[in-house]
Amino acid sequence: MTDKENKERQIQEIQILEQNLHNLLLQKQAFQMEISETQAAKKEIKSSEDVFKVIGQLMIKAEKEKVKEELLNKEKLLDLRIKSIEKQETSLAEKLDSLRKEVF
Numbered sequence: 001m002t003d004k005e006n007k008e009r010q011i012q013e014i015q016i017l018e019q020n021l022h023n024l025l026l027q028k029q030a031f032q033m034e035i036s037e038t039q040a041a042k043k044e045i046k047s048s049e050d051v052f053k054v055i056g057q058l059m060i061k062a063e064k065e066k067v068k069e070e071l072l073n074k075e076k077l078l079d080l081r082i083k084s085i086e087k088q089e090t091s092l093a094e095k096l097d098s099l100r101k102e103v104f
Contacts, residue, residue, distance in 0.1 A: 010103045017096045021089065028085045031078050038075045042068065 001009075045051055045068055053062040 021092045035078045042071050
């Protein structure tokens with residue numbers, strides 16, 4: 001493989017890594033929005049006597065404590081996903097930085 005071909009391959013790899021990093025950031029942003037919605041729902045439940053849950057196209061009355069627990073579990077799961085994405089993000093960013101230094 002010539003030096004030029006090697007550089008072209010590395011540039012393509014940089015573009016792929018940048019796209020992957022962008023996709024991770026979009027996922028992270030979506031999960032952060034979900035956490036915000038979940039936290040808002042938890043706050044709303046505190047001041048409500050009756051709690052309703054949307055299932056499909058129906059809104060049904062639900063047990064307040066069960067909904068609280070579901071929201072808490074959802075928040076924990078989303079937090080774990082965000083932390084996982086952040087680890088991937090760090091790893092990709094390091095690879096990208098290293099490859100950029102090599103190429104440019």
